[in-house]
Amino acid sequence: MNKLKLNYSSISFLPILVCIPLGYQLITNLHFGGLNLFQEFLISAFNPKINNEIIITVINRLNETILIGFFSWLVSIIFGAIFGILSSNIFYKVFNIPNIVSSIIKFFLTIIRSIHEVVWGIVLMQIYGINSSIGIISICIPYIAVNSKVFAEQLETINYKTFESINQINAPKFSSLLTLIWNPIINTFKNFGLYRLECSIRSTVILGLFGIGGIGTSIFLSFQTLNFRELWTYLWSLTILIILSELIFKKIKFNNTNKILSIFFIAVFFATILLSISYFLYFVFNNNYENFNSFRSLFKSSSYLGLLDFLKLIFETIILSLLSTGIAISLPPLLILIFNSNTSKILIKIFAFLLRLIPTPLILLTLLTFNNPSLSLAALTLGLHNAGITCKLLFTNLDRQDKRNYIAMRSLGISKKTSWLLGLFSQQAKSYLAYCAYRSDIIIRETAIVGVIGSVGLGWQLQESLSSFALREITIVLMAYSSIAIVGELINGKIKNSLT
Amino acid sequence: MNNTLLELKNISYKYENNLILNKVNLKINSGEKIALLGKSGSGKTTLISVINGTIKPTKGEVKLFKKSFDELDRKQKRNITTIWQDLRLIEDLSAEQNVNCGLLAEKNLYFAFKNLLNISSFKKAHKYMQLCKLHHSIYAKKISKLSGGQKQRVAIARSLIQGSNILIADEPFNNLDPKLITTIKNLLLENIDKNNIKSPKTTLVALHRLDLLKDFDKVIGIKEGKIFFNIERSNLKKFHLDKIY
Numbered sequence: 001m002n003k004l005k006l007n008y009s010s011i012s013f014l015p016i017l018v019c020i021p022l023g024y025q026l027i028t029n030l031h032f033g034g035l036n037l038f039q040e041f042l043i044s045a046f047n048p049k050i051n052n053e054i055i056i057t058v059i060n061r062l063n064e065t066i067l068i069g070f071f072s073w074l075v076s077i078i079f080g081a082i083f084g085i086l087s088s089n090i091f092y093k094v095f096n097i098p099n100i101v102s103s104i105i106k107f108f109l110t111i112i113r114s115i116h117e118v119v120w121g122i123v124l125m126q127i128y129g130i131n132s133s134i135g136i137i138s139i140c141i142p143y144i145a146v147n148s149k150v151f152a153e154q155l156e157t158i159n160y161k162t163f164e165s166i167n168q169i170n171a172p173k174f175s176s177l178l179t180l181i182w183n184p185i186i187n188t189f190k191n192f193g194l195y196r197l198e199c200s201i202r203s204t205v206i207l208g209l210f211g212i213g214g215i216g217t218s219i220f221l222s223f224q225t226l227n228f229r230e231l232w233t234y235l236w237s238l239t240i241l242i243i244l245s246e247l248i249f250k251k252i253k254f255n256n257t258n259k260i261l262s263i264f265f266i267a268v269f270f271a272t273i274l275l276s277i278s279y280f281l282y283f284v285f286n287n288n289y290e291n292f293n294s295f296r297s298l299f300k301s302s303s304y305l306g307l308l309d310f311l312k313l314i315f316e317t318i319i320l321s322l323l324s325t326g327i328a329i330s331l332p333p334l335l336i337l338i339f340n341s342n343t344s345k346i347l348i349k350i351f352a353f354l355l356r357l358i359p360t361p362l363i364l365l366t367l368l369t370f371n372n373p374s375l376s377l378a379a380l381t382l383g384l385h386n387a388g389i390t391c392k393l394l395f396t397n398l399d400r401q402d403k404r405n406y407i408a409m410r411s412l413g414i415s416k417k418t419s420w421l422l423g424l425f426s427q428q429a430k431s432y433l434a435y436c437a438y439r440s441d442i443i444i445r446e447t448a449i450v451g452v453i454g455s456v457g458l459g460w461q462l463q464e465s466l467s468s469f470a471l472r473e474i475t476i477v478l479m480a481y482s483s484i485a486i487v488g489e490l491i492n493g494k495i496k497n498s499l500t
Numbered sequence: 501m502n503n504t505l506l507e508l509k510n511i512s513y514k515y516e517n518n519l520i521l522n523k524v525n526l527k528i529n530s531g532e533k534i535a536l537l538g539k540s541g542s543g544k545t546t547l548i549s550v551i552n553g554t555i556k557p558t559k560g561e562v563k564l565f566k567k568s569f570d571e572l573d574r575k576q577k578r579n580i581t582t583i584w585q586d587l588r589l590i591e592d593l594s595a596e597q598n599v600n601c602g603l604l605a606e607k608n609l610y611f612a613f614k615n616l617l618n619i620s621s622f623k624k625a626h627k628y629m630q631l632c633k634l635h636h637s638i639y640a641k642k643i644s645k646l647s648g649g650q651k652q653r654v655a656i657a658r659s660l661i662q663g664s665n666i667l668i669a670d671e672p673f674n675n676l677d678p679k680l681i682t683t684i685k686n687l688l689l690e691n692i693d694k695n696n697i698k699s700p701k702t703t704l705v706a707l708h709r710l711d712l713l714k715d716f717d718k719v720i721g722i723k724e725g726k727i728f729f730n731i732e733r734s735n736l737k738k739f740h741l742d743k744i745y
Contacts (some may be wrong), residue, residue, distance in 0.1 A: 030649055164554050165588030169662065170577040171604030175612035182616045183592035452555045 008429035009421065012436075015326035018379075022323055025376035034369030037226065041366055044228035048236055057218065058237045065214035066241075068132055069201035072139035075199070077193055078272050079140070080147020081185055083109060085177075087148055088155035091165060094177045106152075110398035113145035114485030115478060116445040118452070119462060120208045123474070126466055129494050133283065135212040139203050142445075143196070145297075149194055153183045194249040201245070203361075205238065206449060211363050216359065223365060239357055314480055317457035320379050320447050321488065325440040327383025329433070332391035333425060341418050349395060355388030360446065361453045368454075378447075385442055393435055397428050434499035437492040444488040448481065458484075503530040504566070505666060505702055506551065511560035513546055513725075520546045520579040528666075528704060533689050535713055535733070536706040537639040538744055540720035545585055547722065548668050551704070552582045578605045581664035581700065583672045589643045594618070594641045594653045599625040602661035614745040628657040628698065633683055648675035656684060660699060667700035671707055680681065682713070689715050710741070 006014075085091050087105045092098070120139035128134055158180055166176050208216015215234055222231040335348050355363070364381040371377050406423035410416070451459015459476050463471035506528040513521040520543050528534060538544050549555040550562060553569040562569060565576055581602075589598045596697065598624060600615045614620035622639070629639060632653040639645060652675045659667065659695075667688060673681045692699040703715070713719060719736050721728040721744040728743050 157587075161584070161588045162590055163588060165582070165584060166590075166601065168552055168554060168582055169602060169605050170574050171601075171607075171612070172574075172609060174609045175604045175607070177602065178609065178616065179590070180610045183590070187592075242517075259619050263619075266617075346589060 007426070008433055009125040009426045012425075012429050012433060013330050013337075016330035016334055018323045022376045022379060024329075025374055026371060026380065029372040030375050031370060031372060037142075038366065038369040040285060041228050041231075041341070041369070044232045045235075047227040047229060050231040050233060051492075054233055056284070058215070058233060058360050061234070062237060062241060063216050064132065065204050065208065065216070066136045067374045068139070068207075068212075068214055069197070069204040071138045072143065072204065073137070073197045073200035074268075074272055075276050076143035076149055076188070077196055078269055079144045079276070081151050081188075083144060083148035084151025084155060084188075085185075088152040088181075089175065090155050090158050090163065090180060094173055094180070109145040109148050110486055110489065111302060113142055113149065113446065114482040114489070115142060116448040117142050117203050118206060118210060118447070119448045119459075119478070121210055121212055122452075122466055123478075124285050124460070125211065130211055133279075134215050135207050135214070137283075138207060139185050139200055143200065143203075147192075147196060149284075151185065151188050155181055155187045158184060159276075169376060194252065198242075198245060198249070201241075206359050206361065209359055210452075219359070219362065223362060227490060235358065242357060262427070263426060275366035295318070300359075309478070310480070311470065313458050313461050313477075314484065316375055316453065317444075317447050317459070317481075317484055320375055320382070320451070320457050321440065321444045321484075323348040323376070323379035323437070324382035324386060324447070327380065328386035328390050328439060328443065329436045331383070331387040332394050333432075335391075336394070337417055337421060340420055345395075348391065352388040352391035352395075355384050356392065357388075358385075360385045361447050364450055364453050373455045375456045378450040378456040381454070382443060382446055384448050386439055386446075390439060394428065394432055397431065398424055403429060427453075430499055434496050438500065441485070441489050441492050504528070505530050505564065507563040507566075508551070508651060509561045511557045511691045512562050514556065514558045515546075521550065521701045522726050524560070524725070524727055525729065526720070526730065528702060530665075531691075531701050532718055533702075533716045534704045534718045534720060535716040536704060536720050536722065537708075537710075537741070538706075542744070543611070544722055545670055546725075548582065548670050548704075548706060551562040552580055552668050553577070554582075556568060562568055574605070578662065579664050580666045580668065581662045583655055583659045583669040585670035585674070585706075587651055587652060589655055589658070593643065593649070594640050594642055595634065596625045598643060598654055599629055599657045599661055599704070602658040608744075614711065614738065624661060624696070625656060625657070628638065628661045629654070631660070632657045633680060633696065649677070652676060652682070653680070656687070657731045660687065660697075663698050665701050667703045667705075669703065669705045673707060673709065673712065674706060685712060685715060685735060 083105070087102055087103060087109060087490070089099065092102050110321065120141050124134050124138055128364040163180060166180055169176070171179075204212075204214050205216040208214040208218075209220040211217055211220075215238060218239075219231060219234045222228070222234065330349075332352070336345065339345070339348060358366075360381055363385060364378065367381060368378055401424060403424065405427070406419050409419035409423040414422075425480050447457055448462065451457040451461075452463045454460070458481050461475065462481075463478045465471075465477060504527050508524055508526040508528075511521055511524040511526075512519065524547065536544055536547070546555070550557050553564075553572070564572060567576070569577075573675050590601070593601075597618065600620060603624065604612055604615075611620060626636070626639060630636075634650060634657065638650055643651060643745050647653065652672070656672060659669075669678055669688065672688065673684065678685060687699060688703055688705065690699065690714065691701055713733060713736070718731065719732045719733050719740075721740060723744040729740050731740070
């Protein structure tokens with residue numbers, strides 16, 4: 001018998017097998033109690049509430065969302081670049097500092113990165129109360145760490161020989177460093193900056209669902225009051241915002257040879273650093289720490305979380321990540337393969353856009369109208385949302401790809417589906433899997449969001465511990481989260497390296 | 501009078517268990533024009549990297565101005581410039597920005613900033629680029645858009661603009677046509693010091709073309725990491741070359 005040989009294409013489809021246990025649990029958990037609500041939710045999409053009052057609210061809430069998203073982005077991308085430089089090897093080579101300092105900075109950034117912005121938001125809200133600056137800070141903390149990783153990775157691509165030749169000129173160290181890092185930093189801003197702005201706006205919406213403000217808060221409130229028509233007004237306005245921003249981002253082309261623009265960007269760079277530091281100091285010295293002090297006394301509180309329960313939660317979180325990753329990897333190529341006509345592709349694109357648009361907590365709450373809370377439901381939610389993102393990437397890459405193989409296969413009379421699989425997708429599969437490895441890092445962190453709402457894993461425990469001010473439990477849960485995310489990042493890093 | 505600028509004492513360099521340089525002893529005096537000959541892989545580039553301080557020898561001592569590299573201050577280190585065989589230019593910068601990089605040592609951080617923003621003065625850079633016969637139409641072009649010969653001359657201009665006394669060059673005539681070779685050779689070997697243009701007084705040039713030897717004072721032959729001869733150019737005989745090729 002021939003041995004089964006796996007290639008990148010088949011590996012992309014295999015994870016869909018997670019749907020077997022997942023589907024089984026979902027079917028057994030099915031209920032029809034909320035079917036009417038679900039119907040109403042769907043119908044309201046075509047009949048959103050439109051009047052003067054709601055339009056003004058939408059504009060105000062969108063403004064708030066854009067402002068929180070924009071400032072979080074600006075601060076996180078600039079400080080991300082700074083920490084990226086400080087954690088890259090090139091900095092230590094130029095200044096002849098032992099690499100151990102870089103390793104220490106990288107380690108701390110990895111820990112900060114491993115905790116999702118929602119978790120930061122919930123914790124900071126408990127300490128400082130609700131306000132917009134908490135939203136900005138909650139997004140900035142993990143985003144600075146995420147951006148710094150991207151910048152550091154770009155700086156690692158600097159040719160060692162170029163470093164030697166600049167170093168050999170014996171210029172002042174800062175001049176050498178600046179000359180070496182300038183282009184990688186500018187290129188990262190160009191290629192990555194606007195994408196991060198989009199991420200920042202999405203995170204603002206999600207944080208809004210947890211009460212931090214902006215359109216997310218309005219979405220959550222209208223969902224809680226089952227005011228679906230109002231809910232859809234917010235969702236459609238968010239759709240318009242995202243489509244508009246995507247169109248604008250496509251048009252924006254940074255030209256770093258434009259002197260006035262370059263000087264403007266540098267002015268913004270330094271102004272942001274100065275203002276951020278000033279604001280941070282103001283925030284630290286002008287805050288009322290009464291909540292924090294009462295929080296501190298709870299350090300002595302004993303934990304009621306048994307070891308077995310805790311291990312169960314960790315296990316649940318890992319399984320949740322694996323199941324979601326499986327869906328996110330396999331669903332997009334499988335859907336495109338099965339429904340290969342041009343009309344189907346447009347429908348898949350719209351479906352993927354909606355999955356990206358609707359925040360995960362909202363998808364989960366909607367699914368809860370006809371299914372009991374379970375690990376499978378949380379995994380399905382997270383998997384679907386991330387499948388929306390991987391689907392967009394797959395379509396973008398397939399559109400850019402050379403189609404000669406596909407055309408040649410079609411001209412030989414091979415079916416459309418087979419030609420797509422062998423002539424198009426097979427060439428994309430490796431890079432697609434590499435991106436999915438990166439995406440699974442994010443999925444691990446996002447388990448916190450669905451966990452909080454879907455009563456699964458460590459996310460749920462975090463919410464419970466926060467509600468009862470059990471700080472010791474919170475610390476343990478955060479450490480566990482962080483450890484899972486770090487281990488996941490290490491494994492995914494290895495997978496990604498082997499694929500690129 | 502002892503005017504030794506650079507001295508290599510018993511230098512050995514090992515890389516992954518291979519002995520690349522084997523007990524090399526060498527003295528370079530001020531004003532000397534030295535040609536370094538040897539087959540590809542004979543250790544020429546490694547010797548150059550040891551001389552300019554880019555790599556530290558496994559054994560032995562390198563002395564520049566009678567001091568080891570660690571004892572030299574930045575100003576003294578600036579007295580040595582290198583034209584690398586693989587050029588080592590910054591691909592994303594323009595030709596004139598790359599040449600201006602040669603001035604980084606004598607300028608401050610603000611100059612580096614202005615150079616990257618393309619708002620610094622390129623007057624001096626243009627002067628050296630003209631000397632290297634680079635046409636003004638390529639001054640603002642990115643390195644990645646230039647031909648091999650143009651890149652070679654940008655690297656040479658970047659090296660010369662540093663105004664160092666000692667030039668170490670690893671096959672600087674690659675990619676150049678015969679007419680340009682003569683121009684560049686004159687630029688590297690003639691002691692020019694006028695109109696704000698200064699060429700290095702002491703040069704060590706690794707090369708393959710034997711017809712270019714006539715302009716050098718001394719010739720060093722290297723094979724398998726060992727110096728086989730270090731003689732006046734006038735004393736060079738065929739058997740010397742047979743030893744190393």
